[in-house]
Amino acid sequence: MSSEPQDPSQAESAVWDKQTRRNKSTSEFYDPCQAAAQQSYKCLFRNGGDKSMCGEYFQAYRDCKQAWTERRRGVPSKPKESTSES
Template sequence: MSSKTNETAPVNENKGDSLPPPEAGLKPLNYREQFSGRHVTSQFIDPCSEASKASMDCLNRNDYDRDACLDYFQAYRDCKKAWIQQRKDDRRAGRSTK
């Protein structure tokens, strides 16, 4: 057996598209912009959706080999953690989180 390394972005052999690097999804989008114009907060609004999509694309392109996509999963977790922390800090400062 050979071990897989994730030194370069995986390439889809059928389309020739490459995945963005995992580091691209580390910073969440501004969640206030995501919520603006909506009077109901939805569970489906996710400022880290790009990181989520990249991790799912990685799984699809690597035949669901989880070990090949660990960097993408970590990038999504880091993005989500930063987003939640940003919302907590805003609540503590008295700013609206919606």
């Protein structure tokens, strides 16, 4: 008994899928918050690792991640609060 599939086309497609995933570059589809993460790292580098100087960047990344996660789960986005009074 062999653990290989009986149909050779299935074996080729399985190998192709693995190879495709391996060669695929990381993109926005995997982490749309990559820009916010990069800004956080740059801030840390500029400030010698002082996290207290980069709080706004960290919060922007957390907000982006939370919004992305909610979108993936199908949670409706929160309506923007109106600041004008009638």
